[in-house]
Amino acid sequence: MQATPTAPSPLDGFDSSAPRTPIVNDFSIQVATANGSGSQTSNNVLMRSIFQMGVPVSGKNLFPSNIAGLPTWFTIRASRHGYIGRKKEIDFLVAMNPESAREDVESLAPGAAVVFDEPLKLDQVRSDLHFYPVPFDKLVGPVCPEAKLRKLVRNMIYTGVMAHLLGIEIEEVRRALFKQFGERKRKAAEMNWGAVLAGQEFAAANLPKTDPYRVQRMEATHGRIIIDGNTASALGCVFAGVTVLTWYPITPSSSLAEALIHYLEKLRIDSETGRRTFAIVQAEDELAAIGMAIGAGWAGARAMTCTSGPGISLMSEFIGLGYYAEIPAVVIDVQRAGPSTGLPTRTMQCDTLPNAVLSHGDTMHPVYFPSSPEECFSMSHDAFDLAEGFQTPVFVNTDLDLGMNNWMSEPFAYPQTPIDRGKVLSPEDLERLGGFARYRDVDGDGVCYRTLPGTNHAAAGYFTRGTGHNDKAGYSEREDDFANNLDRLRRKFESIRAALPAPEIQPREGARIGMVYYGTSRYACEEARDQLSAENGVEIALFRAKAWPFDPVLHDFCASFERVYVVEQNRDAQLLSLMRMELSAESIAKLRKVNYYGGLPLDARTVSDAILAQEQEAAR
Amino acid sequence: MSTAPVKKTNQLGFEILDYRGSKTTLCAGCGHNAITERLIEAAWTMGVEPWRVAKVSGIGCSSKTPAYFLGQSHGFNALHGRAPAVATGAMLANQTLRCVVVSGDGDTASIGMGQFIHMLRRNPPMTYIIENNGVYGLTKGQFSATADIGSTLKNGTPNHLAPIDCCQLALELGATFVARSFSGDKRQLSAILKACMGHNGLAVVDVISPCTTFNDHSGSTKSYSYMKDHEEPIHDIDFVPHYEDIAVEYEEGAAREVTLHDGSRLVLRKLERDYDPSDRLHALQALYAAASAREVLTGILYVEPARENLMESLKVSAEPLATLPEHLVRPGPEALEAVVEEFR
Ligand SMILES: Cc1ncc(C[n+]2csc(CCOP(=O)(O)OP(=O)(O)O)c2C)c(N)n1
Ligand code: SF4
Numbered sequence A: 001m002q003a004t005p006t007a008p009s010p011l012d013g014f015d016s017s018a019p020r021t022p023i024v025n026d027f028s029i030q031v032a033t034a035n036g037s038g039s040q041t042s043n044n045v046l047m048r049s050i051f052q053m054g055v056p057v058s059g060k061n062l063f064p065s066n067i068a069g070l071p072t073w074f075t076i077r078a079s080r081h082g083y084i085g086r087k088k089e090i091d092f093l094v095a096m097n098p099e100s101a102r103e104d105v106e107s108l109a110p111g112a113a114v115v116f117d118e119p120l121k122l123d124q125v126r127s128d129l130h131f132y133p134v135p136f137d138k139l140v141g142p143v144c145p146e147a148k149l150r151k152l153v154r155n156m157i158y159t160g161v162m163a164h165l166l167g168i169e170i171e172e173v174r175r176a177l178f179k180q181f182g183e184r185k186r187k188a189a190e191m192n193w194g195a196v197l198a199g200q201e202f203a204a205a206n207l208p209k210t211d212p213y214r215v216q217r218m219e220a221t222h223g224r225i226i227i228d229g230n231t232a233s234a235l236g237c238v239f240a241g242v243t244v245l246t247w248y249p250i251t252p253s254s255s256l257a258e259a260l261i262h263y264l265e266k267l268r269i270d271s272e273t274g275r276r277t278f279a280i281v282q283a284e285d286e287l288a289a290i291g292m293a294i295g296a297g298w299a300g301a302r303a304m305t306c307t308s309g310p311g312i313s314l315m316s317e318f319i320g321l322g323y324y325a326e327i328p329a330v331v332i333d334v335q336r337a338g339p340s341t342g343l344p345t346r347t348m349q350c351d352t353l354p355n356a357v358l359s360h361g362d363t364m365h366p367v368y369f370p371s372s373p374e375e376c377f378s379m380s381h382d383a384f385d386l387a388e389g390f391q392t393p394v395f396v397n398t399d400l401d402l403g404m405n406n407w408m409s410e411p412f413a414y415p416q417t418p419i420d421r422g423k424v425l426s427p428e429d430l431e432r433l434g435g436f437a438r439y440r441d442v443d444g445d446g447v448c449y450r451t452l453p454g455t456n457h458a459a460a461g462y463f464t465r466g467t468g469h470n471d472k473a474g475y476s477e478r479e480d481d482f483a484n485n486l487d488r489l490r491r492k493f494e495s496i497r498a499a500l501p502a503p504e505i506q507p508r509e510g511a512r513i514g515m516v517y518y519g520t521s522r523y524a525c526e527e528a529r530d531q532l533s534a535e536n537g538v539e540i541a542l543f544r545a546k547a548w549p550f551d552p553v554l555h556d557f558c559a560s561f562e563r564v565y566v567v568e569q570n571r572d573a574q575l576l577s578l579m580r581m582e583l584s585a586e587s588i589a590k591l592r593k594v595n596y597y598g599g600l601p602l603d604a605r606t607v608s609d610a611i612l613a614q615e616q617e618a619a620r
Numbered sequence B: 001m002s003t004a005p006v007k008k009t010n011q012l013g014f015e016i017l018d019y020r021g022s023k024t025t026l027c028a029g030c031g032h033n034a035i036t037e038r039l040i041e042a043a044w045t046m047g048v049e050p051w052r053v054a055k056v057s058g059i060g061c062s063s064k065t066p067a068y069f070l071g072q073s074h075g076f077n078a079l080h081g082r083a084p085a086v087a088t089g090a091m092l093a094n095q096t097l098r099c100v101v102v103s104g105d106g107d108t109a110s111i112g113m114g115q116f117i118h119m120l121r122r123n124p125p126m127t128y129i130i131e132n133n134g135v136y137g138l139t140k141g142q143f144s145a146t147a148d149i150g151s152t153l154k155n156g157t158p159n160h161l162a163p164i165d166c167c168q169l170a171l172e173l174g175a176t177f178v179a180r181s182f183s184g185d186k187r188q189l190s191a192i193l194k195a196c197m198g199h200n201g202l203a204v205v206d207v208i209s210p211c212t213t214f215n216d217h218s219g220s221t222k223s224y225s226y227m228k229d230h231e232e233p234i235h236d237i238d239f240v241p242h243y244e245d246i247a248v249e250y251e252e253g254a255a256r257e258v259t260l261h262d263g264s265r266l267v268l269r270k271l272e273r274d275y276d277p278s279d280r281l282h283a284l285q286a287l288y289a290a291a292s293a294r295e296v297l298t299g300i301l302y303v304e305p306a307r308e309n310l311m312e313s314l315k316v317s318a319e320p321l322a323t324l325p326e327h328l329v330r331p332g333p334e335a336l337e338a339v340v341e342e343f344r
């Protein structure tokens, strides 16, 4: 008992030692550290061990744009209901960062629990919390003889403390830890394991449990994996048979390119000849990255680039060229907030509208909206077939939350269909046809036949330009040639619409309102639907868009409800703007905005509060 | 020897007509048209397979010219200043292509400078021609970044800014083949273009190519008459194609021979002075000295036949990536299983 808070507080009669009804598998943990202090491994081990206990879990790293020193928070949410969106309220704080500790503690709701570094004396800040002081520096010495490693290893102590306080089976922590370090770092793993045990033993001897939060084994994560969206996207590309990657580093997309490089080198180098079935160029900027991808797509490669907002801005001219010259390319946009410095490490859905119509002139591009690692995998994969099938640039819009955080996921399904290279004519085809017209709509679907440079036939060559061409790819500035071509491109866009994945619709008994959302807003929206139903009796039907252009069923969905809330992680209601381009005037009148743009992953309470306020307004 | 043989067909059985493109829409007398003619002759003489050629350009009068030669080949008139990226991408997709890039001085030395420089560092196997007229032709005669100090626009406005010399830059950044020529120097330009086709890396050729409409007046340093007075060839070039086994005679010490990657040979005959095209520093010094003497050095300034090119350094499979069959580019289900296992 020697570590319990000192003076009893007169403030509100809060008795942290009073018995409490346990709260099982339904809480959030926030670990506050300084960037660069190496806490990531400890956090992942903690998250993974809860996952191994069979409890649905999510982890989010809220980090600054800095290499070392600024405050970083890692939140872990365990939810027996399977809610894996961010939870706004923190139930359990691990306060390791002296810079932010006071503010972190002050922001907690009464009744929350705090594990903290003893010298910070956080138990003197408030008296309505459960405090667990831990002398990290004292504990780390014996388990880590090397002084310069202590800064890292001391973090693993809180993993042990938390395991004890939450009742996580220590064997699961051990398994998670050794998995995290991998076979090659056995020695480091052993040392860290010592730190876990030191934390666990200290807690067992000195920290009587007073808070209600507990982990109890369940069976809800069986067969699942934990993976970040960027790795999932990269794998989707590998199994799509990507052959050319040209990229320029930018957070939060760099780890996608790096994962892709890792797996291509692992899976796509001929073991006998050492020859690669892929080419990767780190370009000098995003202009060159997309330029190379367009050049490679023109010459027949499955080409891609990955980037984030600032790169998208630079790629704009080339994307327009790709649209008009009808060249396949896949662009994975791991979205982040705004230009320049500021919030490059924060998440947003702020490239929805820009990507859908990127570039000058009349341009429209298909955009996938993955919401999970499975969809990062499948949609990144499908994007290549779509790009080559329709000879056009295709976007996959993920975001920092999805791309860089670890998520529970179903294992990925191996692609069921052969790779589709689209309408490409071989020398034999040309021989049979006696020639071809590059921009003639032979099949009536707006998609024309192309040939690749290097096709050994006298009729194969054609000249590629942006806009000024007739259907034989001859230079033309005639108004009818130009207008006809624009009309055909619009027809092609309708064919693309039919090839995109159908939305996920969740009808609801008695619902008079609907909610439309996409990408990572999914988790907050689904939870908000449940909150509003349970707390306010408001029933809502759900529509999760998986791609633009929208499935026509969107019209029926909007027509069926009195109001339709469009939830997005941006200020300007970008998806709603795209909906306005397609819906009828009556449906447009039903649209309501719910926009969050603080840069953190969207949480359910923000959504349900916003909808409730507007519903009350409507009822008045 | 280096002049085109006057046979009707080349070794592939093609007539020179087969190497032509659509009719030029450039101004009469434009230097770019002469370069187009030399390209046609060079490709025909060398027996280049038209279907194997990828022509890539940026935007400008110069960048329009790929439509006017090798009409059977694929061509891509891309974006202003971005031909290096597009061409590099095409080579990544299919390294069996023979890529010819045509750019202008505005296209390369201003908007495309970043891409030009990084292309030089990478050494992709392709020919990069800068049709250099000191102005932006297509936008009607503004100065480009290669205009010399003191040269004037048609209306008399003088240029005060130091010129960018693309050959100097190419040398500084490690280019493996650097040449300068003049659109009016038929014989030399032909020999250089044929040599480019035998080079296994990036061949950069800056061709002074007068713009008759906007930059051929007396104040211009890129006019026909200025070039007639100031062109200073560093050597006389005999090009011996790889398919011809001919001994070229010259007196001991009167010429230098260079064997290119494809087995073609260059016999570089000494003129006033000896010029060593394998000495990068010497090449730079010669360019600096010429600039202050207001001479325009032409010829093959530097050649390094043996350096590894981009595709070799990337260790890319020899067959075109573009057409690799599915079993080579999509790992099997067991591979996915194994990867997924890492994340359990
Ligand atoms: C992004 C962009 N900016 C500007 C232009 C307008 N533009 C077209 S050609 C050109 C200059 C071409 O000059 P150069 O490369 O020297 O070619 P030339 O016409 O002299 O052969 C410019 C600025 C453009 N097409 N694209
Ligand atoms: S404007 Fe100048 S560069 Fe353009 S075609 Fe005419 S002469 Fe040639």
Ligand SMILES: [Mg+2]
Pocket: B060, B104, B105, B106, B131, B132, B133, B134, B135, B136, B137, B144
């Ligand atoms: Mg010019």
